[in-house]
Amino acid sequence: MNKKTTLYLSHLAANAKMIDFAGWEMPLHYGSQVQEHHYVRQDAGVFDVSHMTVVDVTGQEAAVYLRYLLANNVDRLASGKAFYTCMLNNQGGIVDDLIVYQISDNFYRLVVNSATRDKDWVWLNEHAKKYSLTLTERTDFAILAIQGPQVRNKLSALFNAADLQAILDLKRFHAVTIGPLFVARTGYTGEEGFEIILPAEAATALWEKIIAAKIHPCGLGARDTLRLEAGLNLYGADMDETVTPLESNLSWTIAWEPKERDFIGRQALEKQQQSGVQHCLVGLILLEQGVLRNHQKVIVEGVGEGEITSGSFSPTLNKGIALARVPAAIGTECWVEIRGKQHRAKVIKPPFVRQGKNDTVAIA
């Protein structure tokens, strides 16, 4: 029996096609995945992402613990600020990627993937033993992501003037608490928008207000093509415990300074940094009509082979696009094998699309 979010009945009422996603009954789309993609690029969309796992870390040694647990450094945070980071194993492999919010002194909130919930919970607890802190999984929360260029204009229907101002004043990767709502200017689409964490029992009322504000319901199908166009990795597809952030286009998430900060995986990363990375994660754009798919073979003439880790069709570019793990010595073009035939693809540094626009940068 799959788990259901508190909005399950709202999805059915909105005609959602439901699928099993990591043991959750989630909306794939509400009619047209491509239309929902365009809503988020051009207008505004809302996603129920309550399946994601929220863990609160509280206590005197919360910061000390996270400083050791995460590749990014929580000393960079302050109350109301957040960052994206990886949690690594001793080999530098990625246990999960997550967002960390500092809510106040000695109070942090982690949002980790749902598919990795069980192993993350074990990992978090195992490393927490030495520290004076409490881990609390917040299964009492729902999460709504509202994303798109028109979101800011449509928020006035949802909030009073003072709260609206507080939300509109948020800088990227900042969050504010408004009554029972925790509102963060974050997202997974490459568009402007907010993610709202709130008590599950308040979610249906907010969802209905959001829909009434002409923010369109969007499913996980559109979420996947949006994040791919935005060049954002998906855990389990583009990265896992066998690859490091250096091999996953995530070097920018590692806080090397200060040198004396030890964190899990640091030694392995330093070693890999010194010896040089053999593989990297790049973007591919198919130069002919077609669709790229996960696990298709990538051939780099005279260099070697790689593999597509996330392939799909970009509704914005109207082309097949993908993230692929390839030999680091890849040039500006390569071949992709589709049904036994080789097709030419351009190599780019992700993203493919940023804020609604074609934003591809060729790899030099």
Place this chain on the structure above:
Amino acid sequence: MNSVPKFLQYSKTHEWVRRDEDILTVGITDHAQTMLGDLVYVELPEPESNLESGQECAVVESVKAAADVYSPVSGEVVEINEALFETPQLINDDPYGKGWLFRVRPYENETAHLLNSEQYSKQVASEAH
């Protein structure tokens, strides 16, 4: 509920067939396009190529998945729906009309192995369980 017109014949692999005198038009069913979702790419057989019944002869791809299309009969391809190269979405919008895939001149007039609408509806219903 997806439509299953009575005047068409069907294959177990979700193709439909319409007879116009000695030519058969082939497409994918409403059920198939619903399962696939928004179609974004098609590959069609070469005109004048010869198809065997059951042969993989076309590919339809949605954002979500790629699906093979199997020729419901043996015959020669006499026409393909070139409009689909530009607008694969026609298959979603009008699977039994503008979304047709190709036309075949069958070697034999034998289409008895195909399902009627009732049989096909039953098969779809049984797959859902």
